Amino acid sequence: MSADALGAEADGFFDMLEERRRSSDLSYAFRSFNPLPYRGATDISASTLNRMVLESQYLSYVIQEIMLESDEPREMLLEEASALLDEMSQNLQLGFIRLLGYAMNKVFKSVFSSIHVNEDGLTRLQQAIQEYPVILLPNHRSYMDFLVLSYIMFTYDLSIPVIAAGIPLMGMKLIGEIFRRSGAFFIRRAIGSDKLYWAVLSEYVRTIVRTGYAPLEFYIEGLRSRTLKSLTPKLGMLHMVLEPFFKGEVFDISLVPISISYERVLEESLLAHELLGVPKPKETTGALLKARTVLKENYGCMHVFFGNPVSVRDLVKGKINHRQYNLVPRDLPMKPSKEMQEFVSGLAHTIIRLQERNVVLSAWNLMAVVLLQNLQGIDLDLLTQKTLWLRRLAQRFGAHLRWPENVSDSEVMSSSVSLHHSVVRCEGGRVYLVEEEGPGPVTQEEGVFKQAAAVLMCASYRNQAVHVFTRPAMVAVAMTTAASHRTDDIFHNFTFLLELFSNEFVVIPGQAVQDFEEGCSLLQESGVIGRSDEEIYVKDNGQETIIFLRAILQPFIESYQVVFRYLCEESSQTLSEKMFSTNIRSFIMKLLISGEVQSYECLSSDLHKNVLSALLRMDAVTKTKVDDQNEFSVNKPAVKKIWDMLSHGWTPQISVDARL
Numbered sequence: 001m002s003a004d005a006l007g008a009e010a011d012g013f014f015d016m017l018e019e020r021r022r023s024s025d026l027s028y029a030f031r032s033f034n035p036l037p038y039r040g041a042t043d044i045s046a047s048t049l050n051r052m053v054l055e056s057q058y059l060s061y062v063i064q065e066i067m068l069e070s071d072e073p074r075e076m077l078l079e080e081a082s083a084l085l086d087e088m089s090q091n092l093q094l095g096f097i098r099l100l101g102y103a104m105n106k107v108f109k110s111v112f113s114s115i116h117v118n119e120d121g122l123t124r125l126q127q128a129i130q131e132y133p134v135i136l137l138p139n140h141r142s143y144m145d146f147l148v149l150s151y152i153m154f155t156y157d158l159s160i161p162v163i164a165a166g167i168p169l170m171g172m173k174l175i176g177e178i179f180r181r182s183g184a185f186f187i188r189r190a191i192g193s194d195k196l197y198w199a200v201l202s203e204y205v206r207t208i209v210r211t212g213y214a215p216l217e218f219y220i221e222g223l224r225s226r227t228l229k230s231l232t233p234k235l236g237m238l239h240m241v242l243e244p245f246f247k248g249e250v251f252d253i254s255l256v257p258i259s260i261s262y263e264r265v266l267e268e269s270l271l272a273h274e275l276l277g278v279p280k281p282k283e284t285t286g287a288l289l290k291a292r293t294v295l296k297e298n299y300g301c302m303h304v305f306f307g308n309p310v311s312v313r314d315l316v317k318g319k320i321n322h323r324q325y326n327l328v329p330r331d332l333p334m335k336p337s338k339e340m341q342e343f344v345s346g347l348a349h350t351i352i353r354l355q356e357r358n359v360v361l362s363a364w365n366l367m368a369v370v371l372l373q374n375l376q377g378i379d380l381d382l383l384t385q386k387t388l389w390l391r392r393l394a395q396r397f398g399a400h401l402r403w404p405e406n407v408s409d410s411e412v413m414s415s416s417v418s419l420h421h422s423v424v425r426c427e428g429g430r431v432y433l434v435e436e437e438g439p440g441p442v443t444q445e446e447g448v449f450k451q452a453a454a455v456l457m458c459a460s461y462r463n464q465a466v467h468v469f470t471r472p473a474m475v476a477v478a479m480t481t482a483a484s485h486r487t488d489d490i491f492h493n494f495t496f497l498l499e500l501f502s503n504e505f506v507v508i509p510g511q512a513v514q515d516f517e518e519g520c521s522l523l524q525e526s527g528v529i530g531r532s533d534e535e536i537y538v539k540d541n542g543q544e545t546i547i548f549l550r551a552i553l554q555p556f557i558e559s560y561q562v563v564f565r566y567l568c569e570e571s572s573q574t575l576s577e578k579m580f581s582t583n584i585r586s587f588i589m590k591l592l593i594s595g596e597v598q599s600y601e602c603l604s605s606d607l608h609k610n611v612l613s614a615l616l617r618m619d620a621v622t623k624t625k626v627d628d629q630n631e632f633s634v635n636k637p638a639v640k641k642i643w644d645m646l647s648h649g650w651t652p653q654i655s656v657d658a659r660l
């Protein structure tokens with residue numbers, strides 16, 4: 001894979017569709033496919049893989065345990081395990097990859113103007129696959145993610161991965177089976193305490209890794225992020241894939257973070273509506289066929305960045321004494337120690353941060369930041385000027401920006417507006433958010449709902465860029481709310497924000513000092529703040545940036561305040577999960593209609609969940625299970641205290657003139 005052969009661009013990416021557009025779909029589908037597999041792989045079929053799981057000492061041990069706990073005979077448990085495996089297992093066949101390859105080639109060429117892939121990433125991946133078992137860890141924003149990744153692997157002769165898929169996809173007529181034969185293995189949602197299921201799933205995953213059956217791909221965020229912001233990682237699957245290393249069954253494992261960035265996301269409208277409580281359309285083949293009209297649209301370009309493979313062996317050095325795990329017989333279940341749980345959690349969060357680092361942003365992401373601070377509309381010239389200002393700031397903060405070369409800034413702006421016609425329109429030189437077409441709203445609630453959907457759609461594109469600004473923005477807010485200029489005081493407020501928002505923005509646990517230093521250094525290097533031994537102060541020409549950064553966090557702060565207010569004013573101290581989401585929405589709807597609250601982002605269900613998670617972590621709310629339903633008990637004084645801390649010294653009304 002040489003740069004010349006692939007036609008790599010200055011930034012190391014090349015457009016893989018360029019070549020695809022020159023050849024026929026059929027010849028692509030029937031191309032010769034000669035991947036270089038993992039050198040240590042045992043060449044086994046999908047059915048042998050299943051048999052290995054069923055006959056494993058591990059499964060036999062767990063079945064023995066279950067037999068002792070219940071009255072079920074061994075044969076029945078074995079049959080159950082076999083049925084679970086039939087439901088779960090993949091049956092990867094090259095013929096089906098070719099079939100999907102043919103279809104996807106057509107789809108991708110039609111919906112995307114380009115698919116940029118980093119050439120060195122492909123080369124590194126090719127090498128990594130041959131050396132050790134490889135785990136592909138992409139971010140998850142769209143159904144397109146897994147299609148495009150297997151498409152890239154097929155196109156560049158890389159071993160086709162097997163992929164952990166949520167079970168609803170299995171239920172799609174025909175498609176479910178095609179996915180299974182294209183490498184998907186299906187896992188149930190919320191496994192809970194089903195011991196046999198955990199045993200079958202974890203042994204299946206470990207056997208794939210141990211035998212080097214194929215690269216294993218899974219979505220560590222567990223689902224598509226509705227907000228396009230990174231999600232707090234799930235840990236179950238990561239624990240499973242690492243175990244063969246800790247038990248000394250493989251020498252090393254390579255974890256490959258993958259950052260997929262869309263200029264325009266196919267599901268943009270559906271995701272925003274889900275945030276407003278509209279249920280997700282069920283995954284059915286009928287629904288898929290109905291949704292094919294979205295394929296008539298243009299979704300601009302996408303970027304796929306294959307990150308540096310992370311060696312687990314290197315990572316554990318000095319952190320975990322993994323020899324202690326060699327003492328446990330390999331076939332016995334291994335309960336992860338506290339040390340191990342912390343390690344896996346830190347690693348999962350690190351993977352998300354690595355994904356974020358290599359997300360490629362477009363002019364549109366920056367425009368969305370500015371637009372959200374100017375919901376009343378903004379002159380195109382001013383929008384251009386502010387976007388260019390933000391471009392410089394984002395670059396100083398280390399963002400990966402893709403700005404078209406040899407194209408004037410005004411063209412970049414107008415082509416972004418036209419690509420995102422579902423979010424914005426330009427009328428008489430002014431840019432406004434677009435509300436969804438359809439009959440005009442009948443009630444005030446419907447009016448608010450439409451406006452909120454428009455704002456949430458735009459916010460999702462700001463969210464793609466928000467990780468670039470989070471840390472400096474938290475420093476900016478902490479500086480405003482701190483009792484003095486003293487670094488200690490500012491750090492104190494910073495850690496409060498970091499803790500409160502740690503479901504909103506992914507932070508690596510236990511790294512508050514590093515996060516604070518990162519935020520401060522970026523601001524200092526950009527000439528926004530100055531630091532003495534003990535103090536931090538805003539420089540005269542830094543005010544504009546500080547105000548802008550505070551405004552980025554403003555919708556989040558305002559939304560958290562509103563949820564706190566609801567929890568404190570709600571007459572009942574105990575809330576079921578269902579009641580909470582319905583009641584909070586109608587509470588906020590009223591405040592939006594009365595004008596008491598301005599931020600439409602307050603209506604996002606993702607944000608409501610994040611506030612609850614934060615309060616649970618901060619011991620202001622407790623969760624219990626009643627009849628299989630989550631119930632929350634609210635400690636009002638504790639919530640009030642957190643609310644006060646967030647509000648103390650904070651000036652919610654940033655004057656419109658001062659905003660970007």
Ligand SMILES: CCCCCCCCCCCCCCCC(=O)SCCNC(=O)CCNC(=O)[C@H](O)C(C)(C)COP(=O)(O)OP(=O)(O)OC[C@H]1O[C@@H](n2cnc3c(N)ncnc32)[C@H](O)[C@@H]1OP(=O)(O)O
Nearest residue numbers: 101150151154165166182184190191198219222234236237
């Ligand atoms: C050329 C063109 C080709 C094109 C070709 C196309 C190919 C087309 C293929 C289609 C492919 C689709 C792909 C879709 C993409 C998705 O569908 S993404 C969604 C599915 N994937 C994932 O979710 C992966 C990441 N998820 C996880 O890691 C989750 O943790 C799991 C494993 C699924 C479990 O979920 P969960 O029940 O939510 O569990 P989790 O919260 O992690 O843990 C729950 C509890 O179980 C405990 N637990 C964890 N592990 C264990 C264990 N082993 N034993 C006992 N207890 C355990 C935990 O400690 C936890 O306890 P508490 O802390 O609550 O006390």
Ligand SMILES: O=C(CO)COP(=O)(O)O
Nearest residue numbers: 142143166222223224225
């Ligand atoms: O991730 C999935 C398929 O891509 C399934 O989960 P969601 O549809 O909830 O995102």
